[in-house]
Amino acid sequence: MEKKLLSVENVNVFYGDAQAIWDVSFHVNQGAIVALIGANGAGKSTALNMISGFNPPATGRILYEGKSLNNLPPEEIVNRGISHVPEGRRLFKRLTVLENLELGAFNSTDSRKRMKQSLEEVFRLFPKLEDRINQPAGTLSGGEQQILAIGRAMMSQPKLLMLDEPSLGLAPQIVELMFDIITQLREKGITILLVEQNVYQTLRISDYAYVLQTGHLKMEGRGEELLADPDFQKTFLGMVY
Amino acid sequence: MVTISSLDVFIQVIINGTLYGCIYGLAAIGLSLIFGSMQIIFIAQGAMMVLASYFTYWFFTLTSIDPLLCFILLLPVFYALGAIIYRVCFKRVARAGKNPTLLLAFGIMVLFERAMALLWSPDTRSVTTDYTTMSLSLGNINISYIRLLVFVIGIAATIIVFLFLKKTMWGKAVRGSSEDPHAAALLGISPVKVATLTFAIGISLAGVAGVAVAMSYPFDPYFGFIFSLKALVAVAIGGMGSVGGAFIGGVLLGLFESLGSYLISSGWADAISYAIFLIVLIFFPEGLFGRSAKKV
Ligand SMILES: Nc1ncnc2c1ncn2[C@@H]1O[C@H](COP(=O)(O)OP(=O)(O)OP(=O)(O)O)[C@@H](O)[C@H]1O
Numbered sequence A: 001m002e003k004k005l006l007s008v009e010n011v012n013v014f015y016g017d018a019q020a021i022w023d024v025s026f027h028v029n030q031g032a033i034v035a036l037i038g039a040n041g042a043g044k045s046t047a048l049n050m051i052s053g054f055n056p057p058a059t060g061r062i063l064y065e066g067k068s069l070n071n072l073p074p075e076e077i078v079n080r081g082i083s084h085v086p087e088g089r090r091l092f093k094r095l096t097v098l099e100n101l102e103l104g105a106f107n108s109t110d111s112r113k114r115m116k117q118s119l120e121e122v123f124r125l126f127p128k129l130e131d132r133i134n135q136p137a138g139t140l141s142g143g144e145q146q147i148l149a150i151g152r153a154m155m156s157q158p159k160l161l162m163l164d165e166p167s168l169g170l171a172p173q174i175v176e177l178m179f180d181i182i183t184q185l186r187e188k189g190i191t192i193l194l195v196e197q198n199v200y201q202t203l204r205i206s207d208y209a210y211v212l213q214t215g216h217l218k219m220e221g222r223g224e225e226l227l228a229d230p231d232f233q234k235t236f237l238g239m240v241y
Numbered sequence B: 001m002v003t004i005s006s007l008d009v010f011i012q013v014i015i016n017g018t019l020y021g022c023i024y025g026l027a028a029i030g031l032s033l034i035f036g037s038m039q040i041i042f043i044a045q046g047a048m049m050v051l052a053s054y055f056t057y058w059f060f061t062l063t064s065i066d067p068l069l070c071f072i073l074l075l076p077v078f079y080a081l082g083a084i085i086y087r088v089c090f091k092r093v094a095r096a097g098k099n100p101t102l103l104l105a106f107g108i109m110v111l112f113e114r115a116m117a118l119l120w121s122p123d124t125r126s127v128t129t130d131y132t133t134m135s136l137s138l139g140n141i142n143i144s145y146i147r148l149l150v151f152v153i154g155i156a157a158t159i160i161v162f163l164f165l166k167k168t169m170w171g172k173a174v175r176g177s178s179e180d181p182h183a184a185a186l187l188g189i190s191p192v193k194v195a196t197l198t199f200a201i202g203i204s205l206a207g208v209a210g211v212a213v214a215m216s217y218p219f220d221p222y223f224g225f226i227f228s229l230k231a232l233v234a235v236a237i238g239g240m241g242s243v244g245g246a247f248i249g250g251v252l253l254g255l256f257e258s259l260g261s262y263l264i265s266s267g268w269a270d271a272i273s274y275a276i277f278l279i280v281l282i283f284f285p286e287g288l289f290g291r292s293a294k295k296v
């Protein structure tokens, strides 16, 4: 039996009066890679910000490990084990690599106590970061910055990692590396909710995917199902080429 | 040209300017911290200083507590005052942007000034201890012990705040949050807690500066405003959000003023500092020690 780690049920999300998400439901099974795909402005980032507590749903439920996340502040949601790597990485560019990582463990006394162990794990996954611990984060290359952003999010030892367009703006071979890293993280037992516009590669590594279009859930299915679907081909594969 | 006979006077002017600048520097560190993390120009910083000066005065007058002790006694009081001012006044308004927060800070300043004038009269007060007039003599140069003490306290406060920001988790959180509050919040760093902490520290530093003022100068309820302005100039010189820069900016400003009034005439001191303010803002918008243009 597959266990649901996160389920989002019939949520509606607004920015002031403007509705950005309409009656959307999806779920993420424990240990899976689940993708949210869709064009610009589809509401992918809004969905992640909703889960992290920055823009809670006006109606509908978010359940994580069977408990509601609806009215929790962002810091409490991090404490529950959800880490969010935002679009554009948003590192502290003036802080050093090490300081960025340390702040990833800020959320709770537990995380701080495990800091040394978490650091070792991050350096084991991303040895290059260790060579640069005292360098300001802003001096790293794009790929390294994305890796640091993921490393920073790993410092709270999350169960669910949400990645918002991790391949955005990276050179093609680095994009490959990024998808390898995501697969590797899943092998470590971390559940992943992946927002991407790189449709092919995303579907290749995901167990399940949801397609958003202007705030509505349009389609869902396993990667090969979606790729074979004529409707999906028309909307998305045209977009890629 | 400075002649040999006036060399002593010249050195004296430099020393006095530096020490005077330390009070600017102390006020400026607080202003810079608050600005760095919340983009609030806390123009009431000077009024907070003078409040601490009054506390020092009343403690000394009523209980003859040594003003030196006030440096320690007032720290928790002003720490709490800072936290309260943020929670009560700024927490909600901060979202509304820079203009409302500046107006609010202005309102707080006027409120405190008037309240002090009503409670304690607008008369000029001063604290005169046994050691007020004592000074260290090196040849012909005299340095008052109190000024020297202010200098040491200014440097110590700068170092403590600097170490706090560099070495502690909360200090790193303050720096991270001032660079990108949303990214910090994503990591579980509550913007409200960070802002409360920065305000508490900023106002504590105003408290320290206020005790120093009480020990060094006569003051009245409106004496603080000029310090707010000078602290602002110091922050502009040192670069917004840089603690060490703010302190050095304050010291440099004191030095410029003191040299200006010596070399030109005393009436020019204020004109000089505002001229520096404008020049720095126009030509070095990131401050003399500011970082090169940061990416938006
Ligand atoms: N802060 C905001 N205020 C108002 N509207 C917003 C805000 N952020 C996003 N929106 C709107 O919400 C909708 C969904 O935006 P969102 O950023 O979630 O899309 P996205 O799928 O992440 O797109 P992208 O691929 O460009 O990142 C868009 O119509 C957008 O204009």
Ligand SMILES: [Mg+2]
Pocket (backbone or CB within 6 Å): A044, A045, A046, A087, A164
């Ligand atoms: Mg987005």
